[in-house]
Amino acid sequence: MGPVISVQVLLSPEPFDPYSLLAIWSADHPAAAESHFIGRVRPVTGANQQLDALELEHYPGMAERQLQQLATTQAQHHGVKAVLVQHRVGLITPKAAIVLVAVAADRRGPAQRCCQALLEALKHDAPFWKREWSAGVGTWVQGNTPLGDGG
Amino acid sequence: MGPVISVQVLLSPEPFDPYSLLAIWSADHPAAAESHFIGRVRPVTGANQQLDALELEHYPGMAERQLQQLATTQAQHHGVKAVLVQHRVGLITPKAAIVLVAVAADRRGPAQRCCQALLEALKHDAPFWKREWSAGVGTWVQGNTPLGDGG
Amino acid sequence: MAAAPIRLRLFASLREEAGWEQQDWPWPDQNQPPTPEQIWRSLGLTASLDDLRIAVNFEFAGRQQPLQPGDELAFLSPISGG
Amino acid sequence: MAAAPIRLRLFASLREEAGWEQQDWPWPDQNQPPTPEQIWRSLGLTASLDDLRIAVNFEFAGRQQPLQPGDELAFLSPISGG
Numbered sequence: 513m514g515p516v517i518s519v520q521v522l523l524s525p526e527p528f529d530p531y532s533l534l535a536i537w538s539a540d541h542p543a544a545a546e547s548h549f550i551g552r553v554r555p556v557t558g559a560n561q562q563l564d565a566l567e568l569e570h571y572p573g574m575a576e577r578q579l580q581q582l583a584t585t586q587a588q589h590h591g592v593k594a595v596l597v598q599h600r601v602g603l604i605t606p607k608a609a610i611v612l613v614a615v616a617a618d619r620r621g622p623a624q625r626c627c628q629a630l631l632e633a634l635k636h637d638a639p640f641w642k643r644e645w646s647a648g649v650g651t652w653v654q655g656n657t658p659l660g661d662g663g
Numbered sequence: 664m665g666p667v668i669s670v671q672v673l674l675s676p677e678p679f680d681p682y683s684l685l686a687i688w689s690a691d692h693p694a695a696a697e698s699h700f701i702g703r704v705r706p707v708t709g710a711n712q713q714l715d716a717l718e719l720e721h722y723p724g725m726a727e728r729q730l731q732q733l734a735t736t737q738a739q740h741h742g743v744k745a746v747l748v749q750h751r752v753g754l755i756t757p758k759a760a761i762v763l764v765a766v767a768a769d770r771r772g773p774a775q776r777c778c779q780a781l782l783e784a785l786k787h788d789a790p791f792w793k794r795e796w797s798a799g800v801g802t803w804v805q806g807n808t809p810l811g812d813g814g
Numbered sequence: 815m816a817a818a819p820i821r822l823r824l825f826a827s828l829r830e831e832a833g834w835e836q837q838d839w840p841w842p843d844q845n846q847p848p849t850p851e852q853i854w855r856s857l858g859l860t861a862s863l864d865d866l867r868i869a870v871n872f873e874f875a876g877r878q879q880p881l882q883p884g885d886e887l888a889f890l891s892p893i894s895g896g
Numbered sequence: 897m898a899a900a901p902i903r904l905r906l907f908a909s910l911r912e913e914a915g916w917e918q919q920d921w922p923w924p925d926q927n928q929p930p931t932p933e934q935i936w937r938s939l940g941l942t943a944s945l946d947d948l949r950i951a952v953n954f955e956f957a958g959r960q961q962p963l964q965p966g967d968e969l970a971f972l973s974p975i976s977g978g
Contacts, residue, residue, distance in 0.1 A: 531689070535682040538701075542758050548699040549771065550689075551896055568895075569826050571888060574872040599895075607693050611896045620700065620782060627698075628775050631896060639869070639888075640895030641826035652827040653894045702978055719977075720908050722970060725954040750977075762978045782978060790951070790970075791977030792908035803909040804976045 517587045518594040521579040523570065525602040530612045533598055541594035543616035547627040555606040558653065561646040566604045571639035575601075582633040590626035592617035597634065603645075668738045669745035672730040674721065676753040681763045684749055692745035694767035698778040706757040709804065712797040717755045722790035726752075733784040741777035743768035748785065754796075817841035817883035820853065828866070828891045832859050841883050850887055851877040866890060899923035899965035902935065910948070910973045914941050923965050932969055933959040948972060 518541055530550045538546060553566045583595045596614040604610060613631050617623035642653040669692055681701045689697060704717045734746045747765040755761060764782050768774035793804040819838035829835050839856075842848055850868045854877075868875050869888040881887065901920035911917050921938075924930055932950045936959075950957050951970040963969065 529686075531682040531686040534685075535680075538682070542703070544703050544705045546699075546701040546703070548697075548701075549775065550697040550699075551771065552693070552695050552697070554695045554769075571823070571825055571869070571872075571890070574869055574888070577872050618705075620702065624700065624775075624779050624782075631771065631775075635896035636893060637874075638893065638895045639825070639890055640893060641891065642894040643826070652891075655892045655894055722905070722907055722951070722954075722972070725951055725970070728954050786978035787975060788956075789977045790907070790972055790975060792973065793976040794908070803973075806974045806976055 515593075517584070517592065519580060519583045519587055520595070521576065521583055521597045521599075523576055523579070523599050523601050525600070527604075527608055528598055528600070528612070530598070530609050533596070533612060534614055537594070537596045537614060538616070541616045543593050543618065543623075545617045545620040545623040546614065547617075547620070547623040548612070548614045549627055549631050550609055551611040551631075553604050553606045553608050553610055557644040557646050557651065559646075559651075563606050563644055563646055564648075565606070565645045566610070567643040567645060567650065568601050568604060568610065569641045569643065570601045574639050575599075578638045579634060582637060583630060586626050586630040586633060587615075590615075590617070590622040590629070592622050592626045595626070595630065597630070599634070599638075599640070601640075666744075668735070668743065670731060670734045670738055671746070672727065672734055672748045672750075674727055674730070674750050674752050676751070678755075678759055679749055679751070679763070681749070681760050684747070684763060685765055688745075688747045688765060689767070692767045694744050694769065694774075696768050696771040696774040697765065698768075698771070698774040699763070699765045700778055700782050701760055702762040702782075704755050704757045704759050704761060708795040708797050708802070710797075710802075714757050714795055714797055715799075716757070716796045717761070718794040718796060718801065719752050719755060719761065720792045720794065721752045725790050726750075729789045730785060733788060734781060737777050737781040737784060738766075741766075741768070741773040741780070743773050743777045746777070746781065748781070750785070750789075750791070752791075820848070820881055820884070821886045822853070822857075823886060823888040825888070826891055828859075828861060828889060831861065832857070839887075847880040847882065849878050849880060850875065850889075853881075853887060854889060861889075861891070863889075865892065867893075902930070902963055902966070903968045904935070904939075905968060905970040907970070908973055910941075910943060910971060913943065914939070921969075929962040929964065931960050931962060932957065932971075935963075935969060936971060943971075943973070945971075947974065949975075
């Protein structure tokens with residue numbers, strides 16, 4: 513048996529404050545290295561129109577289960593101590609947080625790599641679908657935004 | 664001229680709360696992607712003795728300047744919108760935060776890569792020296808902890 | 815006693831194109847258990863199964879996975895989470 | 897009027913080995929400006945310059961960089977920040 517890993521996953525239709533969640537979680541899982549990611553709703557659509565709201569549909573039952581499995585798999589693979597995932601569902605206003613991923617580990621490398629890999633995993637393998645609402649019209653988003661090339 | 668990048672760097676002998684700093688900083692720099700790293704004092708020394716405190720010596724004048732330069736260089740290179748670095752100096756108790764790096768960007772890739780690269784840069788190119796205090800004896804740390812291999 | 819039907823589910827754009835969200839697919843009178851691919855074909859929807867993913871009882875599954883009575887079978891359009 | 901001396905600085909383990917933190921190195925009476933390497937040799941410390949980094953006026957510099965009167969020159973043992 514490997515060491516006990518804390519995996520905490522929550523889906524919520526309510527807005528959440530990433531920083532107070534992180535403060536509470538971190539107090540329960542003190543570690544030398546913490547890596548976080550927060551994704552927020554862009555104020556414009558993919559077609560560069562003003563966004564009124566983002567709707568996030570999920571497959572109830574499967575989404576929670578997949579998040580838990582993906583988080584556990586990545587935590588074990590990278591040998592980290594604790595993982596936190598908080599994910600919004602339903603209607604989300606621009607600039608609000610959609611997703612928070614946090615990883616606590618003994619070393620910075622595993623913390624960072626696990627956080628990054630888990631974010632990619634949940635973007636591709638957890639059953640969520642985004643619809644952008646703009647001027648009263650809803651448009652389903654086809655796949656994910658690219659990682660971005662930087663520079 | 665490139666876009667305006669916000670670079671905020673602070674050295675402080677006082678303890679800091681990463682989460683309240685992040686909350687304030689984020690409100691000033693809303694972005695679709697935020698990546699953070701927090702490094703904390705390990706409760707044991709490199710020789711696996713109980714650690715009483717970590718002392719962090721710096722080169723005043725050069726340390727601030729180097730952090731600012733490293734943060735600006737990485738921010739420009741990765742095309743991000745804002746960077747925050749908070750770094751402790753002086754005597755630090757176990758589990759307290761030593762360093763906070765936060766990056767806000769339009770896309771998750773640049774945010775994550777910039778956060779990671781800046782952390783490595785400041786670990787290797789900013790004039791800080793660590794001394795571990797254990798049972799009344801201070802031992803200078805030779806170089807940095809490894810990134811860690813994960814798994 | 816008849817075997818329990820298969821519960822079919824659709825989401826997001828796929829649900830809207832099909833015009834339904836869930837339906838029960840009666841357990842067939844055949845020797846081999848049905849597969850997701852067989853059921854997809856019988857639905858007559860326009861999307862290609864190549865562009866979709868399949869979940870059986872809340873887990874990803876292959877298009878040839880033999881189904882059991884009472885299974886929940888979902889066809890998932892490309893995911894855009896996080 | 898004599899040229900301003902060079903301000904030398906040491907930190908951490910290097911400071912403790914040398915037994916001093918800073919000193920002024922008088923501007924020499926020579927044709928060529930002194931270099932960090934020349935000054936390091938004159939200090940007679942045991943550490944090898946290969947293991948150290950050099951900063952001139954708060955910026956990293958090479959061991960052959962010509963110095964100016966009044967420069968601040970620091971020899972830095974390996975960094976362990978963050």
